[in-house]
Amino acid sequence: MKTSLYILIAFVLGLLFGQTALSPGFLINGEPAKYTLYVLMLLVGISIGADHRSLNLIREQGFRLMVLPLVTIVGTFAAIIPVSALLTDVSTGESLAVGAGFGYYSLSGIIITRIHSETLGIIALLANVIREIITLVFAPVMVVWFGKLAPITAAGATSMDTTLPVITAASGREFSVIALAHGIILTIIVPVLVTTILMFFV
Amino acid sequence: MIEILLIMSAGILIGYLIRSNGRLIRLADRMVIITILVLLFFMGFTIGRDPLIMGSLPQLGLTALILSVAGVTGSMLLALLVWKLYFRKNR
Numbered sequence: 001m002k003t004s005l006y007i008l009i010a011f012v013l014g015l016l017f018g019q020t021a022l023s024p025g026f027l028i029n030g031e032p033a034k035y036t037l038y039v040l041m042l043l044v045g046i047s048i049g050a051d052h053r054s055l056n057l058i059r060e061q062g063f064r065l066m067v068l069p070l071v072t073i074v075g076t077f078a079a080i081i082p083v084s085a086l087l088t089d090v091s092t093g094e095s096l097a098v099g100a101g102f103g104y105y106s107l108s109g110i111i112i113t114r115i116h117s118e119t120l121g122i123i124a125l126l127a128n129v130i131r132e133i134i135t136l137v138f139a140p141v142m143v144v145w146f147g148k149l150a151p152i153t154a155a156g157a158t159s160m161d162t163t164l165p166v167i168t169a170a171s172g173r174e175f176s177v178i179a180l181a182h183g184i185i186l187t188i189i190v191p192v193l194v195t196t197i198l199m200f201f202v
Numbered sequence: 203m204i205e206i207l208l209i210m211s212a213g214i215l216i217g218y219l220i221r222s223n224g225r226l227i228r229l230a231d232r233m234v235i236i237t238i239l240v241l242l243f244f245m246g247f248t249i250g251r252d253p254l255i256m257g258s259l260p261q262l263g264l265t266a267l268i269l270s271v272a273g274v275t276g277s278m279l280l281a282l283l284v285w286k287l288y289f290r291k292n293r
Contacts, residue, residue, distance in 0.1 A: 003235055010239040014246020019256075033244040040237040041206050045213015046230040050221040071284050072277045079276025080269060089265055098266070099273045110241045115203050118248050118255055119262065125245070126266035127273075134274055146278040147285040153277040191210060199203045 004162065007106055011125075037114045041191065044107070048188050057181050068178060069185040072102065072153040073193075093201035094120050100193040101128040102156030102186045103135070103163075111194050116202065131156055135163045139170040148172065152179045157190055159183035 048054065057065055076099045084095035098120065101108025105128030113121025135142075135155040142150035148171040155163040160183025168176045220226050249255050255262075 006235070006239055007242055011242045011246040014243040014248075015250035016246075017243075018247040018250025018252075033241060033248075036237055036241050036244070037206070038209050040234065040241060041210045042213040042216075043230050043234045043237060045210040045215075046217035046220070047227065047234055048210075049214035049217020049219075050227045050230070051217070052221065067284065067288070068281070071280045075277030075280030076273040077276070078280070079272040083268060083272040087265055087268065089261065090269075095269055098269050102273075106238045106242060110238065110245060111206070113245050113248070114241075115206070118245070118252065119258075121245060122249055122255065122259070123262050123266045123269070126263050127270040130267055130270040131274060134270065142278060146282045149281040149285050150278040153281040154274045156277075192207060195203055195206050 033114060037110065040107075040110070044191060051184070053180075054184050054188065057184065061181070065181050065185065068149065068152060068182045069189065071149075072156060072182070072186065073100075073189070075153060076100075076102065076156075090120065090123065091202065093197060096201060097194055097197045098124045098127050100190065100197055101131075102190055103128050103131040104157040104187060104190045105129045105132065107191060108194050111191060112198065115195065116198050128156075132158050132162060136166055139163070139166040143170045148175060149178075152182050155179070155183070157183055157186035160187060 077096055080095050080099045081092055084090060084092040087095065090098070094116070097112055097116070098108070101112075101124050105125050108128055109121050109125030112124045132155070135151055135158065139151040139154075142154055151163070151167045151170050152159045152175065155167060159167055159179040164176065164179055164183070167179045171179075217227070217230070
């Protein structure tokens with residue numbers, strides 16, 4: 001939660017700084033941001049590769065573990081495709097890239113901004129923040145209407161950290177391992193899927 | 203764009219090789235957050251100096267809300283189906 005606050009502060013500081021007349025020109029061409037993104041992707045890779053949990057989970061559970069993350073991915077995309085046809089400012093491919101953030105708003109917003117456009121990046125940032133907030137607020141209702149797996153799939157990648165407390169409160173403690181595994185797997189998948197969608201479908 | 207996936211794959215390999223070095227891993231984890239903060243500052247910066255994007259924020263927010271609600275609803279409906287077909291039968 002503290003990190004979310006820092007993220008908000010960094011973003012708002014950027015917004016305010018961008019509106020002042022004294023903004024330094026070297027930030028504008030995007031080169032520093034491009035190389036910072038490369039550093040970030042290397043670091044994200046390192047923390048994935050070094051994470052004992054993901055490797056152990058895959059070893060113990062195998063394919064069974066993939067069922068719920070797959071539900072989240074397929075369910076999200078199956079709903080976004082028809083809905084995107086009604087939206088005028090984004091194409092279906094762009095909408096899928098936004099959806100592929102699965103709540104991981106910082107990374108998906110950053111990647112989409114850098115390799116596609118600022119406009120779609122801000123949509124991704126907002127849409128994925130909203131996904132997290134919806135889960136935090138509505139988890140108890142989700143369980144009643146859509147069953148005990150609902151808050152986990154709704155949470156997306158955040159089911160491993162920020163939304164885990166509300167998930168275990170709504171679905172029960174026995175779902176904490178499933179939620180953790182679901183979040184870990186989606187966290188790994190998000191950067192790969194967002195980049196792939198932008199490469200081939202936009 | 204492919205370079206992003208390649209760099210990340212290289213990172214995964216490096217991470218796997220140094221997985222028993224707790225200090226390096228903690229350092230990498232902390233650096234992830236710091237770089238994310240730097241990049242979000244850049245992102246805010248480019249958006250802040252673009253009056254066109256700033257002006258269309260309400261519209262972009264609405265699009266974001268629609269996509270988000272669609273995604274959450276879709277995954278919950280499929281989760282309900284899977285819950286009824288698969289998880290409960292296995293108990």
